[in-house]
Structures are given as structure tokens and as C-alpha cells.
Amino acid sequence: MSAPSSPHSSHAAAQPLSIRASGPLRGEVAVPGDKSISHRSLMLSALAVGTSQISGLLEGEDVIATAAAVRAMGAQAERLGPGEWRVSGVGVGGLLQPTQALDMGNSGTSTRLLMGLVASHPITATFVGDASLSGRPMGRVIAPLSDMGADITPAPGGRLPLTVRGLYPAVPIRYTLPVASAQVKSAILLAGLNTPGTTTVIEPVPTRDHSERMLAGFGAQLTVEPTPEGRVIMLTGEAELKPQTIVVPGDPSSAAFFAVAATIVPGSDITILNVGLNPTRSGLFAALRAMGADIEEVSPRTVGGEPVADLRVRHARLTACDPDPAAAPSMIDEFPVLFVAAALAKGTSRIAGIEEMRVKESDRIATMAAGLTAIGVSVEELPDGLVVHGRDGEPFAGGGPIATRLDHRIAMSFAVAGLHASAPVEIDDAAPIATSFPNFLPLLRTVGAAC
Template sequence: MSGHGDPIPMTSRRSGPLTGEAHVPGDKSISHRSLILGALAVGETHITGLLEGQDVLDTARAMRAFGAELTHHGTGAWTVGGVGVGGFAEPSDVIDCGNSGTGVRLIMGAMATSPITATFTGDASLRGRPMGRVTDPLALFGARAYGRSGGRLPMTVVGAAEPVPVRYTVPVPSAQVKSAVLLAGLNAPGETVVIEKEATRDHTERMLTGFGAQCRVEDSEEGRVITLTGQPELLPQTIVVPRDPSSAAFPVCAALIVEGSDALVPNIGLNPTRAGLFTTLQEMGADLTFENMREEGGEPVADLRARFSPNMKGIEVPPERAPSMIDEYPILSVVACFAEGATVMKGVKELRVKESDRIDAMARGLEACGATVEEDEDTLIVHGMGPGGLPGGATCAARLDHRIAMSFLCAGMAAQQPVTVDDAGPIATSFPVFEPLMEKLGAQFVRAGE
């Protein structure tokens, strides 16, 4: 699948039981950070299990443009020769981050406190996403940003020649904003402090510590306080990237709604700031178990076993859980169609500024498939129809959004009639093996013209 070029319409048909093992790709969040922190270390970082989706490959290309030496040794295996904190060179060309909001925001942070200038762009979806939430705090360090109206790409960032440390309270729960500020703080003197009122995924803090930075995390009345001591010498690491819980969500959820299914999804990272979906599914009554619990590279890992769950009930998902599962609400809304009663998802307004407006995208697509959906700015409610209850039979717009495309393809596996997505191409940005992996389990996908 390609994330660019002509649309790739794809139809998902009702499938038999999904069985076997689903080896999903490496964690996208950790893959991005491994490349960026490896580029900021002194020496050679060795990475295995890297996600080689287009988003991460775009970040790899960007690190080369800033002067790091990257070598690909075969599937998932890379070495990164770092330039050290403050050692980024000025790129000679525009940095194209494709579809990746994580990539562009983290890279902006990493270069914002060096005396260099870089121009960033991306695909149509990324060019429509707001960057002010990152460039505003970066300005506190002394960086300047010049973009299109609304703080949108293409955008030129002029790094601070004499950066100052910052104390910043993140206004909305966002691991991207937090991480951009922390990465900027690496090359600022003194202590940079980030305060988040709600905890978000903490891979950046964990990995900064692993690379040798002094990064202290404390809970206070203000919230979660992260204090980073600037201008460290980061030490190269050997990183084994765990498999991505956001990608695992798709085979897991498909198995829960397809009659007779019993699928194992091994080696999934279960960082508590990422595992909200699995907690929610268990609360709904899903037959989902964690096997072989262990720790790898400082992250909790387990094998997930998902079985067909005909007795799931709709629940109200606590809004404070949203940061730990923000990317999983689209596929949860599909599962909700096959539960009994209403599933109420509150505190999800962040979905409106992802690769697409994911609340609107899922609401319109599920309605076209025969579901009853309610929404407001911050809420999505799906009224379940029980096992096999979704009529299907619609063509749904993916809106250049990989998770929307995969969610509707999963819906088609259990709906009464096939479900088509108008473009499955964006799936390559995060899950390039989605199609063959799901077909090996038993899914029936048909590309247009086949």
C-alpha cells in the first residue's frame, strides 16, 4: 500500500473466524523517538524492530537531512550515527514529513534550540493540521516560526541562537506538544519544566532517561511535573522496539466481533499511558487476556489473546482515559456497533484535529453503514446492535487517515454486507503489512478492479 498517489479503493467482506498469530509492526511512537534521540546522541545507536511505515521513514530521512548518519541493515534493523545535542546541521532542502504529525512536531522541537533554519511541509492532511500548539511554546525558548494562516504548514522554523529554559504547562493533553518542548529543552541551559494536568504517553521521558539525560517526573498539585536538565551528552543505546499497541488494536478488535475468532497478537507494548483501549474492552466484557507478561527495554510487554465476544455491553468510557487511547477511538466505535446498548466516549475533542476530524469521519461512515450515532464537539456515542447487527453495505471516506481506513475495513469483516473504503493507501503510513496480516488471519479484502 502506498500513502501517496492514486486512491486505492478496498472492500472488506464478512469473514469466517479469525485465527492464528498476528505479528504487528513496531511501535510508531517509540520508532520516531529512537531515530530522533539516536541522532542527538554521541556515537552509534542500534535499533531493531523499527516500524518501517512511511511516517517513520520520513523521520529517518529528516534525521539524515539534519546531519545524522543512518544505515538500514534489513527489516527493522538500523544504526544511527548521532551528531550530539546541539549538533544538527542546517538542512539544504525542505523537510517533508508526509502524513506524520508526530514526526513534524517532534523534529521541530529537536531543532528549535539550535541556530539553524528549517522549512517543513507534508501531505494534504498534515498541511491542514495546526502547528501553533507546538510553535507557541517553542517561541518561549527563542525560536521563531513562519507558516500559513492558522499556524499551518508549509512552515519555516528559525531556531534560537541563545535559547533559554522554559517552564510550560501543556494546555491540552498532548504527548506531541510535551515531547516537542522536552526535546527543545535538551539544548537549553538550566532546567526545562513541563507540567501536564493529565498524563499522556510517557515514551519521551522514559527514553530520555535511557539515553542518559536527567529527566525527573513528580506528581504535584499542579499535575505531572517533568524536569529536564539541559545540555546533556546523550549516550548511544541499543533499542528493541516493542510492537505497537495502536496497531494491535485492529486484529484484537476484529477478533472480538467476528464469530468464532481466536487470535494471538504477540509482544505488544502495554505502557500504562497507551493501554486504555484494552482496559475499556475488558470493561465491556471482551474475552481479552494478557499472556506472558514481562518487561523489555523498560516497557511492559505481553501477548494478547482475543476471542469472539458476543456478550459485550456498551459502557461510558471515562474522559480521563482519553489520553491513553486517543488513537483507538475509531476502532472502539466499530466494536461498539456490535455490543448491546450505548457506548459513550467523552473528552475526545482531540480527535477533531488528528489526521482527519475522526469524530465526524467515524460518525458519517457508521451512519452510512446503518448505525445510530450521536456527537458533539467533545463526545461520540454509538448505539450498539449486538453481534452481527451492523448492516454495512456502504462506501466510507478514509479522509487520508490510516486509522479511519483500517477501522472501516474491520467493520466490514463482521457487518451483514461488505464495507468499502474509498482509499486504503494511507494505511501504509503506520501499518504497511495490515492487508496481508489480516488476510492471513482470515479477512477477505478485495481491491477495486480485482
């Protein structure tokens, strides 16, 4: 199958952004639905027999790419209203041959997880993406899926465009993750759904566990056991998934930007509503509290098997941090905005053990180092992290334009930095923010930001 060019491959026209300090941030915000849970809700609903209802779905470009892909493989995914979706599944084993390449836009999660779905079905699918996604290596998911029998042909360097020829019946494997990755774990488990026998994944370092929680919720036979070698996850294949009613909690990765903003801007007091606090995802809030942040959990509750609370965050003076690398998987997407917090702390923060950040939407270590330097922060780049010399609350100098490298989290992190800067912070392109948080800038304005 030939791979047509992706409509996302040349990014839309750049949207420069200037953001400046505007005084205290006040009020309530409701962040979009959790991105990880949104992706998985669509995929597992597409494999269930019957109709699932989803509310609170994140409607950023990444999740919409997943919705389009499951439609292309036979599921019916219908938007009923803002965040409200109805999905009629084809059943495990029932995916249909897509008639054209699956355009993943900028979404690495969509790509890796859907590769797992296709790998154990007797279909062939070609994955394409934008320039940023096409530069990201897929080798760590290609290896286990190939062990299961899928025939995968990537572009040079294990990159997109990439074609997966699934095998049925696929071969169950026992696989120890060489690098902590929820995406690789999830791809193997999703492939295991249509694989006879038991598929086993061993996690030496725990990663976000939304896939395990949701697979069990949909009726898959799955066990998770702590052992000396790590978490052992065993899935019995040829599953029959039952449709569900899913309420997606607010995304902690999106909430992180407002938590840091309220922490660093003097006089601020923000409540972030309905935030998912899954312990495999909430490392950023623990790190901020260790630095002295004032974060209060209000009305803690459980929604759909996930812990949720409202977070009240007030301005606080921060001290430097040296986070445990073992906690990195629980906050891997939040390190860019943690660097911003560290840059305003008292003392020097050494944040290491996060080499995974070099293969995200951009090389986030190098990109953040360059951007922080441009707004007056002294940093030292490490192979696996950054040393950040804090300014003890002194505003950033401002400046730019900051190169975001088509990375939504870089753009949002420097927007937050601009809220406590002596001069405006200029960002070269805010357009990528739409991939995960389409209403980020309007929400910032509602609590008093000037952007």
C-alpha cells in the same frame, strides 16, 4: 527559505478496498513496531554521540519521514534489514542546516517533535507535508517553542508549510500543558536538550511517557514528580546522550485493530505477539475488557524499560461503554476502532471528552459518524464525541464507499467493521494505511479475512 512543494501533497492514486465477512479469525500475528517509540528512537539516536542499534523499528511512511529528516540534519541512519537500523548521531547541539525542506508526508509526530529539535539549534528548517498534514494546526507547539526563543513562521492558521529558525542558546521555560498532548510535551523536552538550565513541563493530565523513559535511557538528566498540579517533568539542558541498543515493542495502536476484530467476529481466537503495554498507551484494552472482551495477557515481560506481553483475544459479546474522559490520552488513537466495537455492543455508548480527535489526520469524530451511519449504525455526533447505539452483535449492513479522508486509522477501522457485516464494506481509499501499518491487509488475510 522557500518551501518547495511536497511530493506527498497530492496523495497517491486512491486504492479502493472491499472487505467482507469470512468466518472466524484464527492464528498468530506480529504487529509492527510501536510508532511513538520508533520516531523517538531515531531522533534521540541522532542526538547521541556514537552509534545506536535499533531493532523492530516500524517502517511505515511516517517513521521513514523521520529517518530522512535526521539524515538531512547530519545523522547517519542506515537500514541493515527488516526493522534493523544503525544510527550514528551528531551529538546534542550538532544538528546541521538542512539543504532543502523537510518533507513530513502525513506525520504529525515527526513534524511537532522535529520542530522541538530544531528550535534550540542555530539552524533554520522548513517543514512541508501532504494535504492532510497541511490542514492540521500546529499552534499548540508553536507557542511554547516561541517562548523558548525560536522564530516560527507558519502558513495561515498556524499550518504547514512552516519555517523554524532555531535560537542558541534558547531560553528554558516552565510550561503547563493547556491540553493533554504527548507531542507538545515531547517537543518542549527535545528543545530543552540543547537549552542551558532546566526546562520544565507540567502535565495536569498524564500522557504517553515514551519520551521521558527514552530520554532517561539515553542518559539525560530528567526527573518526574507527581504534584497536586500534575506530573512535573524537569530536564537539565546541554545534555550528552549516550548511544543505545533499542528493541521496539509491537505498537498497541496497531494491535487494537486485531483485538477488536477478534472480539467482534464470532468464533475468533487470535494471539497478538509482543505488544507494548505501557500504561499510558493501553487504555483501549482496559476499555474493551470493561465492555466484556476476552483479552488475556500471556508471557508478560519487560523489554527496554517497557512492559510487553502477547495478547490472546477471543470472541465475546460486548456491552455499551461510557469511558472516563480522563483515560482519553491513553487511547486517543484507538477511538475510531472503539467506535466500531461500541456499534456492535448491547446498549448505547456515550464516548465524550475527546475533542482532540477533531484535529487528527482527519476530523475523526465527524468522519467516523458518517461512515458508521453509512453501514447501518445509529449515531449522534457531539461536539467532543459520539453517542453510538449498539446493534447487540447484529452484523453491520455493509455499504459505502466510506470516505476515509486520507486517514489511516479510519481506513483500518472500517476494514475491521467489514469482517462482521451482512454485505461488503466498501472503503474509498486504503492507501493511507501505509503511513503506520504497511502490512495490515496481508496480516488480516493470514488470520482468515477476505479483503
